[in-house]
Amino acid sequence: MDVVSDAISAVRVGSPSSNRLRVSGDWCVRLPPYEGAGFHVVLSGACLLLPDGGGDPVTLGPGDVVLLPHGTGHVLADATAGAAGARRAAVPFEEVRDADVRLPGSGPEVELLCGKYRLDRSRAHPLMAELPRVVHLPHRIGAHPELRTAVDLLARELDERRPGACLALPSLLDLLLIYLVRAWMTEAETGAWPAVLNDPVTTAALRALHSDPAAPWTAGRLAAEAGVSRATLARRFAALVGRPPMAYLTWWRLTLAAARLRDSRAPLATVARETGYGSPYALSHAFSREFGITPGRYRDLRAS
Structure with a gap:
């Protein structure tokens, strides 16, 4: 994607x-x-x-x-x-x-x-x-x-x-x-976003993250994907997108998890695996910190 x-x-x-x-x-x-x-x-x-x-x-x-x-x-x-x-x-x-x-x-x-x-x-x-x-x-x-x-x-x-x-x-x-x-x-x-997608370095990093959000990304691996140093990627990405690359990845993974919970009845373990979390507990902890609500409660509210 x-x-x-x-x-x-x-x-x-x-x-x-x-x-x-x-x-x-x-x-x-x-x-x-x-x-x-x-x-x-x-x-x-x-x-x-x-x-x-x-x-x-x-x-x-x-x-x-x-x-x-x-x-x-x-x-x-x-x-x-x-x-x-x-x-x-x-x-x-x-x-x-x-x-x-x-x-x-x-x-x-x-x-x-x-x-x-x-x-x-x-x-x-x-x-x-x-x-x-x-x-x-x-x-x-x-x-x-x-x-x-x-x-x-x-x-x-x-x-x-x-x-x-x-x-x-x-x-x-x-x-x-x-x-x-x-x-x-x-x-x-x-x-901001027309400028973001016209910047080759930031676009390469975003394309990598969106193509495989569940991959075990690190700042170094993402910088290599974009063909620049970690410092260059961090500076350009944060200046254009408004947050560092790994913070954007966390936000995007949780956004995907929320959409999956809203649109399907997939088990929490499946949602966790698809969004780069090692266990349902890890996803639940990150999700609750971001949304102030557990994944199960979020799904129930969206279904009602």
Whole structure:
């Protein structure tokens, strides 16, 4: 596994959901805050996105994709709406989803794919935590071709509803999330993690740790994997990632253990072996110190 894949996998829960919205006239709908990430794909037309808590309206055009990675509540409205009026007049999204809604007014038809990813934020990887409230990726010829292909395939599946669509749509939505995170990292002008993954030494160390987190890593072995001295690795890794390499490994192992406990009924001995702990007792001790709760109690609470 690579860092981006692991960062997404660690917080993903269940399957994404989506609804198609086709609306025209003077319209505005509200989507409340969500314990996950929301997204919109503009299949045709144009509209406004107004995030809760202030911030400039975001104009969305045909082919645009927007991700709200922290589940920020927001309003969607026709492109001619005023921000203040739209926020006051917005109706719940549930009243219009999966429907053709034609309201009075001159606004042209807009078609969107709106959806949500379920996320467990309790151990979010710092890469995911660093994403801004709104990630807007306008449609630009030649930019992010894999993202554009995913959008085109989504539109086609929605239009034709061919055999296998029930499996194809969730898979394409999973791809969409990956491509959105990749595209943000490519375009981000600030932020630690785009810089982290552009540094060859730190990236080599992270790739090694994520490829085999259960291995008996030492600072010397990891430095050799990255092709530098222990001092160089420690300095560069800590400066970019925010913690020393071995501290990051401990944090990541416990994050993996928490995800395994949440998503499976594997015995504690299996979870310990998979995450680099020599015994269930060693994992339980480290887990309790980090989370303030035993692994068994954590699993029970996550299952309830």
